[in-house]
Amino acid sequence: MERREAILIKRSQQGSQQAFEELVAMYDRRITALIYHFLHDTEDVKDAYQEIFLRAFQGIPGFKFKSEFSSWLYKIAVNFCINYLKKQKRYQTFSLDEQLREGGDFWKVVLPDSGKTPEDEYLNFELQDHINQILAQLSARQRSVFILKHYQGLKLAEIAEILDCQVGTVKNYLFRAVLKMRDALEKY
Secondary structure (H helix, E strand, O other), X not given: OOHHHXXXXXXXXXXXXXXXXXXXXXXXXXXXXXXXXXXXXXXXXXXXXXXXXXHHHHHHHHOOOOOOHHXXXXXXXXXXHHHHHHHHHHOOOOOHHHHHHOOOOOOOOOOOOOOOOHHHHHHHHHHHHHHHHHHHXXXXXXXXXXXXXXXXXXXXXXXXXXXXXXXXXXHHHHHHHHHHHHHHOOOO
């Protein structure tokens, strides 16, 4: 942990809102990207972002410096996203009117423009859509490990700390997730 980060945490624990805002700024993009890979919907991401950092603000007085602050924050974010998705499955609704009114799949990730033909762009869009569908079919733990490893670039030991499990367990989840992804993406 960096000295600056430790100082900001201690000041936040003493009630400094400015120190906490600096901590938020340090992790803003990474947490937003993590949430997006779980939820995919812009409005859900915004709501989740606020809730996660609210929980972090409320919980920071109890942070004991036994782990990295980033691991602690990722744990809050991952647990929130998993629970959010579980609730969404229970109350899942779909409105054709809303999809048409809002232009359909406006929230999906389109890979950056690389001078490819429109056909290539469409295939990239289709591939990303397919990847998102497969991710949604993985178990919560497999999805978490896959996202943290491949989208966030975390090491297996960091992921194990975030998910409160052994590195071997993380390897197992990752192996199974990669197999499922590979099988489902075989035609690509």
